[in-house]
Amino acid sequence: MxxxxxxxxxxxxxxxxxxxxxxxxxxxxxxxxxxxxxxxxxxxxxxxxxxxxxxxxxxxxxxxxxxxxxxxxxxxxxxxxxxxxxxxxxxxxxxxxxxxxxxxxxxxxxxxxxxxxxxxxxxxxxxxxxxxxxxxxxxxxxxxxxxxxxxxxxxxxxxxxxxxxxxxxxxxxxxxxxxxxxxxxxxxxxxxxxxxxxxxxxxxxxxxxxxxxxxxxxxxxxxxxxxxxxxxxxxxxxxxxxxxxxxxxxxxxxxxxxxxxxxxxxxxxxxxxxxxxxxxxxxxxxxxxxxxxxxxxxxxxxxxxxxxxxxxxxxxxxxxxxxxxxxxxxxxxxxxxxxxxxxxxxxxxxxxxxxxxxxxxxxxxxxxxxxxxxxxxxxxxxxxxxxxxxxxxxxxxxxxxxxxxxxxxxxxxxxxxxxxxxxxxxxxxxxxxxxxxxxxxxxxxxxxxxxxxxxxxxxxxxxxxxxxxxxxxxxxxxxxxxxxxxxxxxxxxxxxDPAIRRSEKRKQVAELLRSNYGGHPDVFLVDLLAHEDQRIRLEAQFELARRDKFAELLKVAANPNAKRLARVHALWGLGQLETDSQRNKRLARRLPFTDSDFEIRAQAAKLAGTKKVKSCAAKLADLLHDENARVQFHAAMALGQAGDSSTVPSSQLDCVARTQ
Incomplete structure (x- = not known):
């Protein structure tokens, strides 16, 4: 209160x-x-x-x-x-x-x-x-x-x-x-x-x-x-x-x-x-x-x-x-x-x-x-x-x-x-x-x-x-x-903590937060998607989205060797972009629905729903059977945005009902 x-x-x-x-x-x-x-x-x-x-x-x-x-x-x-x-x-x-x-x-x-x-x-x-x-x-x-x-x-x-x-x-x-x-x-x-x-x-x-x-x-x-x-x-x-x-x-x-x-x-x-x-x-x-x-x-x-x-x-x-x-x-x-x-x-x-x-x-x-x-x-x-x-x-x-x-x-x-x-x-x-x-x-x-x-x-x-x-x-x-x-x-x-309050890392964070993100090159912004500070990661993501860097963001999101948080922010950045049929096709092909990291699978499902990529409906339906409940949740939510009765088998809908 x-x-x-x-x-x-x-x-x-x-x-x-x-x-x-x-x-x-x-x-x-x-x-x-x-x-x-x-x-x-x-x-x-x-x-x-x-x-x-x-x-x-x-x-x-x-x-x-x-x-x-x-x-x-x-x-x-x-x-x-x-x-x-x-x-x-x-x-x-x-x-x-x-x-x-x-x-x-x-x-x-x-x-x-x-x-x-x-x-x-x-x-x-x-x-x-x-x-x-x-x-x-x-x-x-x-x-x-x-x-x-x-x-x-x-x-x-x-x-x-x-x-x-x-x-x-x-x-x-x-x-x-x-x-x-x-x-x-x-x-x-x-x-x-x-x-x-x-x-x-x-x-x-x-x-x-x-x-x-x-x-x-x-x-x-x-x-x-x-x-x-x-x-x-x-x-x-x-x-x-x-x-x-x-x-x-x-x-x-x-x-x-x-x-x-x-x-x-x-x-x-x-x-x-x-x-x-x-x-x-x-x-x-x-x-x-x-x-x-x-x-x-x-x-x-x-x-x-x-x-x-x-x-x-x-x-x-x-x-x-x-x-x-x-x-x-x-x-x-x-x-x-x-x-x-x-x-x-x-x-x-x-x-x-x-x-x-x-x-x-x-x-x-x-x-x-x-x-x-x-x-x-x-x-x-x-x-x-x-x-x-x-x-x-x-x-x-x-x-x-x-x-x-x-x-x-x-x-x-x-x-x-x-x-x-x-x-x-x-x-x-x-x-x-x-x-x-x-x-x-x-x-x-x-x-x-x-x-x-x-x-x-x-x-x-x-x-x-x-x-x-x-x-x-x-x-x-x-x-x-x-x-x-x-x-x-x-x-x-x-x-x-007085031991680290004026540390070099703290100074660098403050300097980055003050900086003009519009003046940073693309490659530097991509690197910042993995930064330790959430505020810096978000600002880098927002600037890449403002520049409409679809290819760069999708590359990070789909890369299994990239840092986990960098991939998450890349997926969020993709969610900020305007879409068209060609981009949706690329998303359907490359979104990491089968990634070994459950968080990445969940975030990929969430993005497919946010962007209403209907061609992903079958893959989202498969994720209803994922071993991780968080992935199941985001897949079900995404199906409500991107799927319909013609793309989701009734057996899958029964699965959602049983989960509820």
């Missing part, structure tokens, strides 16, 4: 006050103990103190409350690493998201709207039916202006502050609080930020939520706040975004729970922009005129960098904060629980076209809400056990989570390959804000799915709201510094 959702998993709807609080505290402490190394008595004691404080702060029905900070020293699990402060207030306040460009400039999203003017339906239960009826942004705006009309000023003044001081407590007061993006730099390379500028400020229409995501890329800065994805640009290079445009509009059609925001801006392995949306839903008209209408669920979307080809990648998610791809293009996140008794957050594998099962209206079928909605106390999410990891008899239309995991998930990132040290290669990092820790873990294949391994507390004691890796290979952590609501505090800390 990122900063803006500090109350997220904690704000359980009350049924009975004291009994519900006691139950929640017991369940939470049991869960915390299950995640802790009990051989460390000192850590155990400190963790329990934080856990109990979190339980107290999470008391039932608290939407706008503050909790006192539990001040404890920060502690790193790995003693070879060092934690140092990089920046602090007043250089930044209330950080919720952060992201570096390849030049080493850090963009930090700051919130003031959270807990002040971002409407939460839990504080206005009598609005819930009207709110659920909203299907688009105009309807939401109409509801806000009706419920907070100037003529209702006297009625609303007990909760709606006259922030614009016009003497009326109305919807216009929601426009008096602005969001901000700060730009921070360490210009003298001494390990401390010495420059801080306001890069962009505003985003304060009455229907704006909390700004919750930022991503600088290719000279633009993308930012997310309901109802929009923004595209910002500093055209005169003075550190301020003088060009600001709405990139995509139509997210957050319900007030619902605040903190279920628009976030997760991520560069995908297919060269597209990915982002996540909470279950406030969306109704978006694409540039091509298509309506993407999912008003009652959250999900993941993707598009080209000019906003074209916007599409829904996955649905049925409640509120995944940030997205992370591993080196093989698998997309993971941690989804917030439904604030319902005994349910927990979930570690999720997000596949194209998947439905994880959540619907917003199910939020209001438990925990005292049926008395407001006049509906039966029956919630499919809980009563049909959709939220649990796979079990025999579970509904087959959903993609279940891999495991129950986390207390309040937030910032989430994957080591690009050259960051920190060898101990943390292949590692995910997750902020668990309420219990003041950052968790680290890895994944291993388990059939066509994955399991979590090597889970441990990476950093303890910090109310970390966001994390990201810099081009220097360090891990940067945003510290909210103590309270749920904006508190005019905030800092950025850096974690790294």
């Amino acid at each position: 990122e900063t803006q959702t500090g109350k997220e998993s904690a704000l359980h709807e009350p049924t009975t006050a004291r009994g519900e609080t006691s139950l929640f505290m017991g369940v939470t402490v049991d869960f915390l103990l299950s995640r802790l190394d009990k051989t460390n008595p000192k850590m155990l004691f400190r963790f329990l103190i934080v856990g109990l404080a979190a339980c107290a702060a999470f008391g039932p029905g608290q939407v706008q409350g503050q909790n006192p900070r539990v001040q404890i020293p920060f502690e790193l699990h790995d003693k070879s690493l060092k934690l140092t402060e990089w920046a602090k207030q007043p250089m930044l306040l209330n950080p919720v998201a952060l992201s570096f460009d390849y030049q080493g400039r850090l963009f930090v999203v700051e919130t003031a709207r959270r807990g002040t003017v971002d409407i939460d339906i839990r504080a206005h239960k009598e609005w819930v039916i009207d709110d659920l009826s909203n299907q688009n942004i105009p309807q939401l705006r109409k509801m806000f202006r009706s419920k907070m009309a100037p003529e209702l000023s006297e009625q609303n003044k007990s909760w709606l502050q006259d922030r614009n001081q016009d003497g009326s407590h109305d919807w216009r007061d929601l426009m008096a609080v602005k969001e901000r993006i700060h730009l921070l730099q360490d210009t003298d390379d001494d390990g401390k930020a010495d420059v801080a500028k306001v890069f962009a400020e505003g985003f304060n229409q009455e229907i704006n939520g909390v700004m919750a995501g930022v991503l600088p890329y290719r000279g633009d800065v993308f930012a997310t706040i309901y109802p929009d994805v923004w595209k910002l640009n500093d055209t005169d290079h003075d550190g301020y975004a003088d060009k600001q445009e709405v990139f995509i509009h139509g997210f957050g059609v319900h007030a619902a729970f605040d903190g279920h925001d628009l976030h997760g801006l991520t560069i995908g392995p297919d060269g597209k922009l990915y982002f996540s949306v909470g279950d406030n839903g969306f109704s978006v008209r694409t540039r091509e005129g298509n309506l993407l209408h999912h008003p009652n669920t959250g999900g993941v979307l993707r598009c080209n960098w000019d906003g074209s080809s916007l599409e829904v990648f996955a649905t049925g998610l409640r509120n995944v904060q940030e997205l992370a791809f591993d080196e093989f293009g698998n997309l993971f996140s941690v989804d917030n629980d439904g604030d319902i008794r005994e349910e927990r957050e979930r570690f999720v594998y997000i596949t194209e076209g998947s439905d994880s099962g959540w619907r917003l209206n199910w939020q209001f079928k438990k925990g005292g809400w049926p008395s407001q909605t006049q509906t039966p106390d029956y919630c499919p999410w809980i009563d049909e056990k959709l939220w649990l990891p796979h079990w025999k008899g579970q509904a087959v239309y959903i993609t279940p989570p891999m495991s129950e995991f986390s207390v309040g998930p937030g910032g989430f990132k994957y080591n690009p390959g050259t960051a920190l040290n060898d101990r943390y290669k292949g590692t995910f990092f997750l902020c668990e804000f309420p219990v003041q820790k950052v968790t680290a873990f890895k994944t291993e294949p388990q059939g066509a799915y994955f399991k979590m391994v090597d889970e441990h507390i990476f950093l303890f004691g910090m109310m970390a709201s966001a994390i990201n890796f810099g081009p220097d290979g360090s891990l940067y952590v945003a510290n909210w510094d103590g309270k749920w609501q904006p508190n005019e505090l905030g800092s950025i800390w850096v974690v790294d």
